[in-house]
Structures are given as C-alpha cells and as structure tokens.
Amino acid sequence: MTRVIHSLDPHGRTGGRAYLRMLHDVTADEIDWQTVPDRKRTYRVRRWRKVRHLARITPAVHALRHSPGAFVWDDLSLLLFTPEMRARTIFVFHHYESLQHDSPPVEALLWRRLFQVLPQCAAVVCVAPYWARFLRARGIDRVHVIHNAFDLAEIDHTRSLDRQACRAEFGLPPDVIAVYAGKAVHWKGTATVAAALGSDPGIRVITTGSNTIGFPGAHFDLPRDRYLRLLRACDVGVFHSSMREGWSRCAAEALLVGMPALIRRRAGLGDLARLTRQPAPELDRLPEQVRRRASAPEVDTKIAYDALARLDPGYFATAWNRLLRQVPE
Template sequence: MTAPVAHSYVPTGPTGGRAYLRMVQQATADLVRWNLLPDYKYQDDFGEPRGRRVRHVTRIASDLAALRDAPGIFVWDDLSLVHFTPQMLSRTIFILHHYEPLEQDFPEAEEALWQQLFALIPQCAAVVCVAPYWARFLQGRGVTGTTVIYNSFDLEEIHQARALDRDICRAEFGFGPEQLAVYGGRAGYRKGTETVARLLAGAPDLRLVTTGRQLVETADSHHNLPRDAFLRLLRVCDVGVFMPVMHEGWSRCAAEALLMDMPCLLRPRAGLGDLAALTGQPAPALDRLLDQVRERAAAPAVERRRARTILTRHSLDYFTQEWRALVRRLLT
C-alpha cells in the first residue's frame, strides 16, 4: 500500500525553525511520503541577501501552483502560505515559530505578506506553535485551537555529553582552571551578544563563547562546530546568558544549555520568557550583569538538575508521539 503524500520543503539552513521542520519529517517518515520543494530562502544563488524571503515567495509560486490539485497534506511554516488555495489550506498544518518585524529586511513588502498570512492561518486544518506565548499571540489575532508542541532533543545524546570529563573538554578549548566560560548562544543578528560582550568586557576571569555561523563579532571565543564538538563546548561552559532583542520562538540554544546543567540568565521575552518561567531562570539585569554571572556560576547542583528534569519532558519520544498523532488526524 502506497503511503499518503505530505508536501513541505527541504529543511535547509542553520536556524531552530529548520531543525524543528527536519525533526517533524523524521518523526513521520514511515507515515507519509514526503514531497519536498526547494527552500529558496537558503539557496546560495540569491547573491543579495536583502529581500530573500520575498524572492522565495515569488520563486516558489509556480511550484505551489503545480500542487493545487495534488493529493496529500501540507506541513508549512513560512510566508509562501499566501499562495495556498482554500482547498490546500484545509489540508495544511501550519507551524508558527515566531514573528519578528525586526527580521524583515524588505519590510515594505514583507509586512504585507505577514498580514496576508495571519488572515489565512484560521483556514488551516491545524496550527502548531512552539511555545505558549505564540499560541496566545495567535489567539489575540482570532486564531483558536492551536497546539503547542515544544522543541525537543535527543536526551541520550545530551546525557552522554553531560558525562564527558569537563577538565578534558576545557583543555581542548583552551580554558584555564579559574576561568569562567560564559555561553552567549548563536552569534546572530538581534541575539543580543553585542550587549552581553559590552557588559562583561574587561573582566579577566571571564570568556564569552558564541557558536554557529558568525554574523556579529563580539565574543572572546567563537566556534562553528559539528554537533559532537559543539556538545563538548557546552560541557565547558559555566553560565549561559541569553539577551535577544528579537522575539524568540523558544531558543534551542538556551534549552540545550539548561539540559547540560548550565545555569542561565534568560531575557523574559516571547518564547524565551516561557522557557525562563518553566525552568525558573532569572532575568539578566543590565546594571549588575557581571555580578549575576558569578552568582549563577555558583548555582547549586539541585537547582541545575531541577531545570534539566523539567526539560526532559520534551524528549524525542514526546515530539514523535505528538506529531504522529497530529498527522494521523489529518490523514483520516
């Protein structure tokens, strides 16, 4: 028997949203046959980065037009939903990761597309948010019945990384025994690492660490690493400080840090605020951040375990069960 078709696009790119979509496709790979369109936002031939989301919406229009009468369901999470017909929307699971006008590099066109998107979301068969904040956000726009399915992690992989010899990991990345390693997350635009670097500058016992593709140059130590080395680096770090300007969907970086027993300071904004409230992490204070970092580095083990235990609810099994149930519902 041929499996039903699910249409989406290739989860290309380094963001948490692409990781989430990749996990959805993996979790349901034996339920549906995935038909994946190109994600033009992350294709290298764009050249000029400004307006890449708008160009993606334009370029994918013909691909979507060819699917108007195609059988199957859709799992979608970007602005190109504006091309969907009512019949396509009735078979669509839409994922809202976050909404951030500050990310719009062509705002005169992008914001108009967002408003069209918000008007279409209520016609979708199901709507998934990655944190309660975004479910409330949509409810304020008249979208009810959303489902929250949190970002999830391979807990066995995390457990193995947490068991690594910390001294060996610190030596690998050149940290001295008395040096505090402060993890600032991804070195991306609007992630707030510039502010963290400025407020911690001049402290000889601290070293700010960032990861991922380096879009801003602020950290004392930046690493763009494969997954295993990235987890070894997390094992090194003493404290996480996350002060994004943008409205985060959730923050996979912060959640991974907490799962590694790293006490954090989390700015309580949008989905990151949900994560802070769930795990009991305090907010960073601009006027005493250096003192806070040292205080958090001394957080007791029981507090670290409590935050980790809370997040272990978001296992791959949880994620797989939630998504398989949702996809099955649309297929019946």
C-alpha cells in the same frame, strides 16, 4: 499504508529547520515526506530575500495544487496556496519579529495577510505558549503547542563527558568563567552581553554559529558533536535576545547539558525561563550574577534538566502523529 505529506526541505542551521527535521525523522515510518527546496537563506544579499523566495517557489507551489496528500508548511509561501490546499495544511508558526523583515515595507503586508489566512488551515502549531496566545489574540483558534524535542541519549552522553577535558579542548583556563551567549547573529543579544561583561578579566564570552555580526571575541562555528562539547565546557549561559524568539534551542540545549543560565523573559524565551526556573539577566550587575550562577547548586540544573527531559522524541512523535491523523488529505 504511508501518508503523503508535503513540506519545505528541512535542511539548514536554524531552529526552525531543526524542528522540521526532527518531525521528518520521528514520523518517517508513517509518512512519505515530499519536499520542496527552500532557498531563502541562500541569497547573499539579505534585502528582498523573502520576496525573491516567493517568486522562485511559486511554480513549485502551483504544481502541488492538484497533488494528493496533506501539507506541513512554515513560511510565507502559504500565501500562494489555494483555500482548498490550506484546508489540508498544518502550519508551523515559529515566531514573528519585525526586526527580521528583509523586504520592508512589503513584508509587513505579507505577514498581515498571513494572519488573515491562517484560520483556513486545519491547524497551526507553535513551539511556545506565548505564540499560542499571540495567534489566538488575532482570531486564530485551532492552535496547538508542540515544544521542541531533544535526543536525550545525545544529551546524556554529553553530560557524561569529562568537563575539564572539554575545557582544555577549547583552551579555557580553570580560573576563567566561560559564559555562553548563544549564536552570534543579529538581535540575539550577544554583543550586549559581551559589552556588559567585557571589562571583567575573569570572564570569557563565547558564541557559536555563523557570526553574521562579526563578533570579535571567542567564536566557534562547529559541527554538532564539538558544539555539544563546547556547551559542556561552559560555566553559565546568558541569553538576552532583543527579538521575540520562538523558544531558543541553543538556550534549551545549554540547560540540558547542565549549564545554569540567565534568560531574558521575552516572548518564547520567557516561557523557557519560567519552565526551567532561570532568573533574568540584569546588565548593570551582570558580572555579579554570572559569578553567582557559576556556583549554583546542582539542584538548580537538575530542575532545568527534569523540566526539559520530558520533551523527548517520543513526546514529539506522539503529539505530532495525533495531530496529523486529524488532517484531511
């Protein structure tokens, strides 16, 4: 008999949506997922986005108060739950970054209240050890780390692709070092990396995603298969996020397809750097570092692959099913 679990809708382009989508996929045989629409990223005007989201989702949350089943929840609308609902909830804590507040000064108060009610949840899951320590320092004890997971069949297929053919697809000359700087969105550090490398004619900075910062360089907004081919085409990843990230799925996927990287050791991104033994970027000598990493021995990329390859859907399903069985309905 399948269990009923309620969650926000997992569709979207962020790492958090990808995490929730994988959870739905790997537990589909055991769980009847009932979802609530999550429209907070559909508003064109960013200001007050989370407050508008809370107002709009309130009726849907209230309608669940007497519904059977458990909850896997991952945003501020947990504040609308009753204590009894929270006792049936696993909260997925992706990360916290005040730079991303779109509803100040109210939003800081909402987050403070969230930290106060998280101990009422059956469990809290985060994607990196940094965030587990962050939560425990705030008195939240029932914290579990379940990392992002990756489809290794998809990754290994990408690794098998002819790299020169992938470079030709994206117009990358053989004498240019292609540097992947991640998503061109706010606080990811892509503009900083481009500025540190921009005067070097032998290096081309490449970004992906929705380009909310208006990056003027080589930018690609691609479907999944072409995005992976682009990663295969690049020589080095440089990830210099100024915000405290959960873990960075972009950086992890770049490492998995065989790209040596330079990763800033900050928050969850630092956990990823330490796990895969990637050095940190130094902006004042970044071109030199990039050239050195572009010629890194194969053993460096194998260390990163081996560290991440254990985080496959089987690992993810086992960890989550074990935790879900402990949650009351």
